[in-house]
Amino acid sequence: MRKIVLTLLFCGVVSAALTPEEQAALNRISAASMRGHLSFLASDLLEGRATPSRGQDVAAEYIAAQFRRAGLEPAAPNGSYFQTAVREQIEQQPASFQLTWKAGAKQWSWKAADVLTMADHGIDLTDATVMPLAAGDISGKIVAADAEQNMNRRAIAQLRARKPALILLFRKGGRVPLSATQLVEPGKPAEAPVVLIFGEPNFAALASAADAKLSIHLPEPLHRKVNLRNVAAILRGSDPELSKQYLIFSAHYDHIGMKDSGDGDRIFNGANDNGSGTVSVVEIGAALATLPVHPRRSILFMTFFGEELGLLGAYYYTQHPLVPLQDTIANINLEQMGRTDEQDGKQINSYSFTGPSFSNIPKILGDAAKQEDIKIWAKNGADAFFGRSDNYAFAQAGIPAHTAVVAYEYPDYHGLGDEWEKVDYENMARVDKGLAAGLLALANAPERPQWNDIPATAEYRKAKP
Ligand SMILES: [Zn+2]
Structure with missing residues (x-):
């Protein structure tokens, strides 16, 4: 049995x-x-x-x-x-891109070749205040951070969901293998532009100056x-x-x-x-x-x-x-x-x-x-x-x-x-x-x-x- x-x-x-x-x-x-x-x-x-x-x-x-x-x-x-x-594929227009960071008497600029931008709209700012990225409310703010922890698409999407006006991510060293291809759903609300900046100086060096001001001209991208x-x-x-x-x-x-x-x-x-x-x-x-x-x-x-x-x-x-x-x-x-x-x-x-x-x-x-x-x-x-x-x-x-x-x-x-x-x-x-x-x-x-x-x-x- x-x-x-x-x-x-x-x-x-x-x-x-x-x-x-x-x-x-x-x-x-x-x-x-x-x-x-x-x-x-x-x-x-x-x-x-x-x-x-x-x-x-x-x-x-x-x-x-x-x-x-x-x-x-x-x-x-x-x-x-x-x-x-x-979908709409977004093509950046790098020719007239400008980015300048001023702190006291010092000034840094980057060319389009030194950055990777993910933006579905243009942005124009002169001598704007930047805050270091932190927990809490960043809506409407321009935030900047060291990029090491923020380099994948999922992390970027999470940052964007907090509705800042602009995200700057600095990465000392070479470019990251992140595709620049951007595809958006037609009619979807605009998302914060993200600018990944490669090379010197790193964000820690920039952030040490208290009176930092940012100027940026990010041209309106083409939508296809x-x-x-x-x-x-x-x-x-x-x-x-x-x-x-x-x-x-x-x-x-x-x-x-x-x-x-x-x-x-x-x-x-x-x-x-x-x-x-x-x-x-x-x-x-x-x-x-x-x-x-x-x-x-x-x-x-x-x-x-x-x-x-x-x-x-x-x-x-x-x-x-x-x-x-x-x-x-x-x-x-x-x-x-x-x-x-x-x-x-x-x-x-x-x-x-x-x-x-x-x-x-x-x-x-x-x-x-x-x-x-x-x-x-x-x-x-x-x-x-x-x-x-x-x-x-x-x-x-x-x-x-x-x-x-x-x-x-x-x-x-x-x-x-x-x-x-x-x-x-x-x-x-x-x-x-x-x-x-x-x-x-x-x-x-x-x-x-x-x-x-x-x-x-x-x-x-x-x-x-
Ligand atoms: Zn696979």
Whole structure:
């Protein structure tokens, strides 16, 4: 008796074995096919797929063509694969930029080449008072600070939310790898201009003078309308009830574009980051589309724009969902699936999750992956990566969401050498089979996946859609 009970319990926790039809569909996931897709998406002619760029537009068209070829259903309105965000791209006009800081008898000036400005409107000030950035009310004030702690987009957005009139950030040393690209929502209220100032002197030296006065002429920037596109397709579920629930399987298809100057290769091809995730979504979508009986729940295959600029495409999606967020059971997002040369050790036949303890998804997908001889590896500090890719936008909307990664830290990350020839396609195809088995397990499971009840997930559990 006891033994029988144990056997039943054991059966209850193991993923359902794949049917022969499901295994046949997974076996269509092809290294050669992904090599073909990626050699195009990461080719020099696409110029690093920056947001926005013609190269990115071509990539979106290519992804849609692959969804169409596979017979996946368009997920956007009017039978389209494109979810279009209309934005204004802001172009600074550096020619007449002026910035002068006076303190007693001393005076410093900077040229446009020494600064990075993020401003959606011009500003003109003469001998204005500047205050050091501090906690408390800074609304309407001109604030200045040392930039070391304030260099990423999220921190800048938090500063802007405090409604200062102008933010000056000084950084001793070289320029930071922060894209100058600015995209704003048409009609959105203006935000405080931010001026990042590189080189000498640092802010501490400037701030020591009590009588500092600032003069600035920041010319009115140009606003240009751009269309940014998420690409989305549905594999409609087969269960009359559960097909109204969706699993989102995604990857960002943008990268960081090109270096503006210099000799030799200037193209950041972004083959592994994240051409590899993109072609995995395309390939797995095409494989599952051949199933004679679709999984019980529907699967939305998506590729996002603008991840590199702060998860823009994913946030656009969660603000403009194509299927109801409350019926979206999970987001499985892919990053960096093709390189195995992870800094913490080579990763063959294995992948990893960001925020692995945050939900029961890693367990469900891990059990399913075993059927394809793929294992889950644990990256040290994997929780810290949780907020660094598109899954985070879904988590903030309350949806259990993780990013699956083969190699987090690899040579050529955000480098000119991230080329398609360096990807291990055979390994990627094997790992993708393991992932696809996990998608089927999630899509067919009787229960929706859940956040684990731990302090790290409190904010996401509270946000439940
Ligand atoms: Zn990426």
